[in-house]
Amino acid sequence: MQSFNPPVRTLMGPGPSNVHPRILSAMARPTIGHLDPAFVGMMDEVKEMLKIAFKTENELTMPVSAPGSAGMEACFANLVEPGDKVIVCSNGVFGGRMKENVIRFGGVAVMVEDDWGTAVSADKLEQALNENKDAKIVAFVHAETSTGAMSDAKKLCEIAHKHDCLTIVDAVTSLAGSELRVDEWEIDAIYSGSQKCLSAMPGISPISMGDRAIHKLTNRATPVASWFLDLNLVMGYWGEGAKRTYHHTAPVNTLYGMHESLVMMCEEGVENAWARHQSNHELLRDGLEAMGMNYLVKKEDRLPQLNSVFIPDGVDEAAVRTTLLNDYNLEIGAGLGTLAGQVWRIGLMGHTSRKENITLCLAALKDVL
Amino acid sequence: MQSFNPPVRTLMGPGPSNVHPRILSAMARPTIGHLDPAFVGMMDEVKEMLKIAFKTENELTMPVSAPGSAGMEACFANLVEPGDKVIVCSNGVFGGRMKENVIRFGGVAVMVEDDWGTAVSADKLEQALNENKDAKIVAFVHAETSTGAMSDAKKLCEIAHKHDCLTIVDAVTSLAGSELRVDEWEIDAIYSGSQKCLSAMPGISPISMGDRAIHKLTNRATPVASWFLDLNLVMGYWGEGAKRTYHHTAPVNTLYGMHESLVMMCEEGVENAWARHQSNHELLRDGLEAMGMNYLVKKEDRLPQLNSVFIPDGVDEAAVRTTLLNDYNLEIGAGLGTLAGQVWRIGLMGHTSRKENITLCLAALKDVL
Numbered sequence: 199m200q201s202f203n204p205p206v207r208t209l210m211g212p213g214p215s216n217v218h219p220r221i222l223s224a225m226a227r228p229t230i231g232h233l234d235p236a237f238v239g240m241m242d243e244v245k246e247m248l249k250i251a252f253k254t255e256n257e258l259t260m261p262v263s264a265p266g267s268a269g270m271e272a273c274f275a276n277l278v279e280p281g282d283k284v285i286v287c288s289n290g291v292f293g294g295r296m297k298e299n300v301i302r303f304g305g306v307a308v309m310v311e312d313d314w315g316t317a318v319s320a321d322k323l324e325q326a327l328n329e330n331k332d333a334k335i336v337a338f339v340h341a342e343t344s345t346g347a348m349s350d351a352k353k354l355c356e357i358a359h360k361h362d363c364l365t366i367v368d369a370v371t372s373l374a375g376s377e378l379r380v381d382e383w384e385i386d387a388i389y390s391g392s393q394k395c396l397s398a399m400p401g402i403s404p405i406s407m408g409d410r411a412i413h414k415l416t417n418r419a420t421p422v423a424s425w426f427l428d429l430n431l432v433m434g435y436w437g438e439g440a441k442r443t444y445h446h447t448a449p450v451n452t453l454y455g456m457h458e459s460l461v462m463m464c465e466e467g468v469e470n471a472w473a474r475h476q477s478n479h480e481l482l483r484d485g486l487e488a489m490g491m492n493y494l495v496k497k498e499d500r501l502p503q504l505n506s507v508f509i510p511d512g513v514d515e516a517a518v519r520t521t522l523l524n525d526y527n528l529e530i531g532a533g534l535g536t537l538a539g540q541v542w543r544i545g546l547m548g549h550t551s552r553k554e555n556i557t558l559c560l561a562a563l564k565d566v567l
Numbered sequence: 568m569q570s571f572n573p574p575v576r577t578l579m580g581p582g583p584s585n586v587h588p589r590i591l592s593a594m595a596r597p598t599i600g601h602l603d604p605a606f607v608g609m610m611d612e613v614k615e616m617l618k619i620a621f622k623t624e625n626e627l628t629m630p631v632s633a634p635g636s637a638g639m640e641a642c643f644a645n646l647v648e649p650g651d652k653v654i655v656c657s658n659g660v661f662g663g664r665m666k667e668n669v670i671r672f673g674g675v676a677v678m679v680e681d682d683w684g685t686a687v688s689a690d691k692l693e694q695a696l697n698e699n700k701d702a703k704i705v706a707f708v709h710a711e712t713s714t715g716a717m718s719d720a721k722k723l724c725e726i727a728h729k730h731d732c733l734t735i736v737d738a739v740t741s742l743a744g745s746e747l748r749v750d751e752w753e754i755d756a757i758y759s760g761s762q763k764c765l766s767a768m769p770g771i772s773p774i775s776m777g778d779r780a781i782h783k784l785t786n787r788a789t790p791v792a793s794w795f796l797d798l799n800l801v802m803g804y805w806g807e808g809a810k811r812t813y814h815h816t817a818p819v820n821t822l823y824g825m826h827e828s829l830v831m832m833c834e835e836g837v838e839n840a841w842a843r844h845q846s847n848h849e850l851l852r853d854g855l856e857a858m859g860m861n862y863l864v865k866k867e868d869r870l871p872q873l874n875s876v877f878i879p880d881g882v883d884e885a886a887v888r889t890t891l892l893n894d895y896n897l898e899i900g901a902g903l904g905t906l907a908g909q910v911w912r913i914g915l916m917g918h919t920s921r922k923e924n925i926t927l928c929l930a931a932l933k934d935v936l
Contacts, residue, residue: 199616199830201589202609202823204599214819217598220570225820226595229586229768230573231898240571247568263770264633267795267815275793298794393816399598401632401770401818423792424644425667426636444903446636447762449770450583451594452821454571461568529600534813 207523208555211531212343212504213371214393214400215547216555217455221398224458225451232448240457241436241448247460251373251396251468252388252406254380259406260436261456262427263449266370266391269403271299272427273366273387276415277335280304284335285326285363287318287354291344291535292368296337303423308333314342314536315494315506318349320357327361336363341372343394344534346506346543347495348376352383359384364410370394373404374463375475375503375547386411392452395475395503397548398459401452459548475502478551482544485560489567494541503551505544506537510567515539518566526562576892577924580900581712581873582740583762583769584916585924586824590767593827594820601817609826610805610817616829620742620765620837621757621775623749627798628775629805630825631758632818635739638758638772640668641796642735645784646704646756649673653704654695654732656687656723660713660904661737665706672792677702683711683905684863684875687718689726696730705732710741712763713903715875715912716864717745721752728753733779739763742773743832744844744872744916755780761821764844764872766917767828770821828917844871847920851913854929858936863910872920874913875906879936884908887935895931 209216230237248259262269274296278284282305286296289312300307310326312319318338327333336358340351351367358365364386372378375395380388387407393400407415407429415422415429422428426446435445463471479502483493486507494506509515515532519542522528531543544559578585599606617628631638643665647653651674655665658681669676679695681688687707696702705727709720720736727734733755741747744764749757756776762769776784776798784791784798791797795815804814832840848871852862855876863875878884884901888911891897900912913928 199612199833201593201830202596202612202826204596204609204823205603205605206597207599207603209598209600211600211602213816214598214600217820222595222597222820224570226591227571227573228575228591229578229583229762230576231578231580231583232769233580234574234576234892234898236574240573243568243571264637264795265815265818268633268637271793271795295794302790302792302794302797391816393598399818399820400601400816401821421671423671424640425664425671426633426640428671446634447582447760447769449634449768449818449821451586451591451768451824452770452818454573455820457571461570464568523603529603 205527208528208558209550210545210555210559211529212543212545213547215397215545215550217397217399218462218549220462221455221458225399225455227454229450232450237450244453244457244460247464248404251460251463252380253378253382254406256380256406256408258412258433261453262403262405263446264403265401266389266403268427269389269405270295270368272405272429273389274299275303275422275424275427276429277364277366277387277411278303278305279418279420282334283308283330283332284337285310285323285330285333287323287338289316289318289345289347290314290339290342292339292342315345315347317347317499318354320350320353323354324357327357333361333363335366337366339368341369341376341501343371343504345494345537346501346504347499348501351385355384364414371501371504374468374471376501377472380406392456395548396459396463398456399452401449402456475546475551478546478553478556479505481553482546482556485556489564503545503547505546506541507544508541513567515542521566522562528559528562574896577897577927578919579914579924579928580898581912581914582916584766584914584919586766586768587831587918589831590824590827594768594824596823598819601819606819613822613826613829616833617773620829620832621749622747622751623775625749625775625777627781627802630822631772631774632815633772634770635758635760635772637796638774639664639737641774641798642756642758643668644672644791644793644796645798646733646735646780647672647674648787648789651703652677652699652701653706654679654692654699654702656692656707658685658687658714658716659683659708659711661708661711684714684716686716686868687723689719689722692723693726696726702730702732704735706735708737710738710745710870712740712873714863714906715870715873716868717870720754724753733783740870740873743837743840745870746841749775761825764917765828765832767825768821770818771825844915844920847915847922847925848874850922851915851925854925858933872914872916874915875910876913877910882936884911890935891931897928897931
C-alpha cells in the first residue's frame with residue numbers, strides 16, 4: 199500500500215467546501231492530550247467563537263465530536279422522550295432524516311410536507327399545531343442542502359413558541375453563510391456542520407442549546423438512548439476548565455482546524471461572511487442565467503451558498519459532472535432523492551465562495567455543455 | 568482571537584499517542600469530496616488495511632466516523648435489542664461504560680465483576696452463563712486502558728460461544744499493539760480507536776463484525792436507536808464502490824491520517840508492531856522497577872502499551888505530572904475512577920513506543936521524584 203495523495207479539486211458541491219491552507223496547516227500541528235491545559239484553553243476559545251458564529255450567549259455551545267448527522271442526533275436523542283409528539287417540517291432530504299430521528303428515539307412524528315425546492319410554509323405549521331395541541335417540539339431545516347431553499351427560521355420559531363413547543367433547527371448549511379441569530383430568533387436547539395460555510399474539514403458538528411432545551415434534557419424521565427451523545431455527560435467534558443470530567447477523547451487535530459476556521463471567521467466578521475456569500479451567489483446566478491439555466495428555488499427563498507439549477511434538456515448530467523471532475527478538477531453536486539437527475543447543486547460555501555471559482559465554474563460549464 | 572499553536576509534547580499517557588509527522592502531513596492534504604472516486608478508492612484501501620490490523624476477512628470492517636466511544640456504541644446499538652440479556656465482564660472503567668450502553672439500548676446487563684487491575688476471570692464468566700441460560704451476548708474489554716490489564720479474548724470468546732452468545736470486544740488499546748486475531752479467536756464484533764497503537768489522530772473508531780453479528784443486526788425486530796450509527800445504513804455508505812449510497816459526510820482529512828497510519832503499520836508488519844510494543848515495555852518496566860516502582864497488574868496480565876504503576880509513598884502525584892508537563896513537555900496519565908491518586912498510567916502506544924521516549928521518561932521521573 200502507498201501513501202494517498204489526493205487530487206487538488208475545486209469543491210463546488212453541497213459540501214465539503216474547499217478548506218483554506220491555513221486550516222489544513224492547523225490540522226497538521228502536533229497532537230496533544232485532550233486533557234492538556236493547553237488543549238482545554240483552545241476548547242474554551244472554540245466555544246466562545248462558536249457563540250459568535252451562532253449569535254448566541256448560550257453556555258451550552260460546543261462542537262460534537264462527529265459529523266453533522268451526529269449533531270442532529272444529539273439534539274433529537276436528548277430532547278425527544280418516548281411518546282413525545284414532534285412536528286417535523288419537511289421540504290427535502292434532511293426533513294426526512296429528522297423524522298427518522300424522532301421515530302428511533304420513541305417519539306411520534308407529525309409531518310408537515312412542503313414541495314422540495316420551496317420554503318417551509320408557516321401557515322401549514324400553524325395549522326398542524328392547531329390540530330396537535332399535545333405537540334412538544336417543532337423541527338425544521340433552516341437551509342435545505344438537498345434543494346437550496348431557505349426557510350424563515352425566525353417566523354417558524356415564533357409560531358412554535360406560541361404553541362409552547364421547543365424548536366430544533368438544522369443549520370448545517372446556513373451557519374456562517376446566511377443570516378442566523380439564535381438568541382434573537384429564540385431558537386432552542388440548533389446543530390450545524392464544520393465542512394460547509396466554516397470551511398473546516400468534515401467531522402465536527404457545532405451545536406447550541408438554550409435554557410428551555412437544557413431544562414428539558416436535564417429533567418428527562420428516561421435516560422438518553424445514547425451514551426456518546428448524552429449531553430448531560432458531554433456538558434461535563436466541555437464545561438469550564440476546572441470542572442471538566444473525562445467523557446470521550448476529543449478529535450484533537452480536527453478541533454485545531456475548527457479553531458483556525460473560527461479565527462478566520464472572526465477576522466472577516468460573520469456579517470461580512472454572510473454578505474460575501476450573497477454577492478458571490480449573485481455573480482454565479484447572473485452567469486448561470488445568462489447561459490439559459492433556471493433555478494429550482496424561487497428568488498426570495500434561495501440559499502446563496504447552494505445553487506440548485508435544472509439540468510438543460512438532452513444533457514447527460516452524470517457525464518458532465520465526470521468531465522468537470524476529470525478535466526477541470528471541479529466538483530459540482532448531483533441532485534439528491536427525488537431531484538436526482540433533475541438538478542445540479544452548485545455550492546458556494548465558505549472558502550469556496552470566491553470570484554475565481556465562479557469564473558472557473560461558468561467557463562468550464564460553458565466548455566462542456 | 569489568535570491561531571492556536573500547541574506545545575510539542577511527548578505523549579505517554581493513556582492516549583492519544585504521539586502522531587508521526589507522516590500522518591500529520593497526510594491530514595493536511597487538500598480536502599476532496601466524500602463521494603469523489605479518488606476518495607472512494609482510498610476508503611477501500613483503509614478497509615483492506617483494517618482487515619490486516621484486525622486479522623480478519625470480515626467484509627464489515629470499517630472506520631466509524633467518530634471516536635472509540637461511538638465505536639462501542641455502534642456495536643451495542645446494533646446488536647442489543649430491547650430485553651436482551653448481556654453478560655458484561657467488568658474489570659475497569661470501560662466495562663462500566665459497556666453496562667451503560669446495554670441499559671440505554673434497552674438490554675439487561677448482568678455484571679461479572681473482577682478487581683481493577685486483574686484480567687477478566689473465565690471461571691466467573693462460565694458461572695454467569697450457567698446461571699443465565701437466556702443470555703444473548705457476552706461483552707468484555709480486551710485491553711483495559713484504565714488499569715493496564717489484558718484479558719484472554721480467545722478463551723472468553725470460546726466460553727461465550729459454547730453458550731450460544733455473541734461476543735462484543737473492546738480493543739481500543741490493543742489493536743496494533745498486542746496480539747489480536749479476530750477470525751482465529753472468533754470475535755463477533757469488535758471496536759477500536761485511532762489514537763492509541765495506530766497513532767493516528769483521535770476521532771475514528773475502526774470496527775469489524777462477522778457473519779453472526781451481521782445476521783443479528785440485519786434481522787432485528789426493532790429499529791436501531793440511532794440513525795447515525797445504524798450499520799444497516801452505514802454499510803451502504805462504506806460498501807463497494809458502485810453500490811455506495813450517501814449516509815453522512817465522512818471525516819475526509821482524518822481518514823487521510825488513518826490511511827497513512829495503516830500504510831505505516833503495513834510497512835512495519837503488524838506482528839512486528841506487537842513485538843516492538845512488548846520489547847519497549849520491558850525496557851520501561853526494568854527502568855521503573857530499578858527505581859523501586861511497582862506495577863498494579865501482575866506480570867502475565869500486563870499490557871505492554873499501558874503501564875500502571877503505584878505512586879511512591881509521600882509523593883504529590885498531581886504535582887509530579889504538572890512538573891513533567893511544564894518542564895519536560897512530557898505527559899503521563901493519572902489514575903482513573905477508583906485508581907485516581909493511586910497509580911500513574913504510562914503509555915507506550917504506537918509511535919510513542921520508542922527507546923528515546925523511555926529514556927526521557929525514566930530520566931525525567933528520576934529528576935522530579
